[in-house]
Amino acid sequence: MPDAHQPADPVGSAAPYDALLLLSFGGPEAPEDVVPFLENVTRGRGIPKERLVEVGRHYFLFGGVSPINAQNRELLAALRKDFAEHGLDLPLYWGNRNWAPYLVDTLRELAADGHRRIAVLATSAYAGYSGCRQYRENLADALATLAAEGGPELRVDKLRHFYNHPGFVEPMIEATLAALDRLPAEVRDGAELVFTTHSIPTAMASTSGAPDDPARGTPGGAYVAQHLEVAGLVAAAVARATGAVDRRWQLVYQSRSGSPQIPWLEPDVCDHLETLHAGGAPAAVLVPIGFVSDHMEVKYDLDTEAVAKAAELGLPLARAATVGADPRFAAAVRELVLERAAAERGAPVRRRALGALGPSHDLCAAACCPNPRAPRPAAAQS
Structure with a gap:
């Protein structure tokens, strides 16, 4: 295997974080969900419903069910198992951009359960508008909704890109x-x-x-x-x-x-x-x-x-299979949480990454991955 920049796993507490949110794209789980799901994905783009029905044929070939929600449940189970085996007592939640469980509903649940400082793992490993900034825009929108409802103030921190972990x-x-x-x-x-x-x-x-x-x-x-x-x-x-x-x-x-x-x-x-x-x-x-x-x-x-x-x-x-719920990926998520928590506490941080590009940044610059349609607020940026 390639050598890592830092061979040792970071250890320590998840503080100041009191929960981890798995943030994903979402997908339909029944044939009647397909067109409403695609309407969520394409909202604001003026795509006619007839075109969405045509696009939805991919889903209908698989019974109208996307595998992504089931795979997120498997990943959550793998994370809970890994966290428990390593003594990391950090509650796990799951929210989606485009289908249930919706992100804003999950943030309401987090708030109701008393959580205020939340680490976020987006199921996208790379930089880019759709894979990073759009998730951060969705977080900003959901937080604004909660604030308008008079809810408590939450802080969300997106974990770094993990493509080379x-x-x-x-x-x-x-x-x-x-x-x-x-x-x-x-x-x-x-x-x-x-x-x-x-x-x-x-x-x-x-x-x-x-x-x-x-x-x-x-x-x-x-x-x-x-x-x-x-x-x-x-x-x-x-x-x-x-x-x-x-x-x-x-x-x-x-x-x-x-x-x-x-x-x-x-x-x-x-x-x-x-x-x-x-x-x-x-x-x-x-x-x-x-x-x-x-x-x-x-x-x-x-x-x-x-x-x-x-x-x-x-x-x-x-x-080749994707990484999915591989135990090594679950362990990497735990490591990413602990390294970010250490950085937030001002403690020494060890960040593992393979290759020449090195570990990614914790905070995205305001100018990176701009919205191609119009500027919008985004959470977790410098």
């Missing part, structure tokens, strides 16, 4: 090796690694993230740079483990949903599979490094569309 990267390395093992032996050594993440508009990618030192320059480019860092870490570890030091890999994109007139990050995963086949690649392994769990965009865009494309091409294909 060993507890996130190492399970992906293991999952990639397992996927390689599922390929026929005769094509395994030449199989190319295809790292996938959600495509976003190139303009949004160019304004993602912020430099550690504002004097170094304009924020931007973190979304792609962070994914390339993780892809390189996984590819290097897989090469060492298999002895295929010249194994080729590529970062590609999936799940594009915007106007064709707006440039988005490319290449698309299915287009890339065609390129691999045309170039004589004997096989491929899809590695969804951009996703924490096997939710709908993994199940449909990879396990349905990409698998169908590979079958059409006659290209042997395997897909």
Whole structure:
């Protein structure tokens, strides 16, 4: 495995935090939920209901149920188990941006239970508007709603980006090796690694993230740079483990949903599979490094569309599992809570991270990952 900047786990108390909130995207859990859920996701964009019904066909193929809520329940169970085994007495709550349990309702519950200082884990590992700032805008909106209702003042602190934490990267390395093992032996050594993440508009990618030192320059480019860092870490570890030091890999994109007139990050995963086949690649392994769990965009865009494309091409294909509720990821979350708590107390902090980019910042700069439509208040920023 790659070496971490800091090999030792941070230890200590979770104080000043008195609860942890798992903040996720949400998803429908019955066919009748699909269109209302998509209306929540696209609110304010003027998308007609007929178009939402068409988009919802992905969900209807799976009975109208997104896997994401069940996967969040599994992650909560893994976190509770890990916390209990390590003596961390920190209540866990769960709220979503776009479906029940809604974030504002969960914050009301936290307030009613007497919690006032809350650490927040968003189920998105990377910098970017949709993966970071939009969650912080939702937190600011929910806090404003509670304040307007006369509720108590809550403070929420979003934990740092965890894309290069060993507890996130190492399970992906293991999952990639397992996927390689599922390929026929005769094509395994030449199989190319295809790292996938959600495509976003190139303009949004160019304004993602912020430099550690504002004097170094304009924020931007973190979304792609962070994914390339993780892809390189996984590819290097897989090469060492298999002895295929010249194994080729590529970062590609999936799940594009915007106007064709707006440039988005490319290449698309299915287009890339065609390129691999045309170039004589004997096989491929899809590695969804951009996703924490096997939710709908993994199940449909990879396990349905990409698998169908590979079958059409006659290209042997395997897909690596996402991190999900892996115990190493649960341990990483505990570590992130404890390191942030130590920093808030002014205690020495040890932050583990793999690769050259190092551990991410605790507070986002006001200028990073701007809202592409209009400025809005966001929680947890400097």
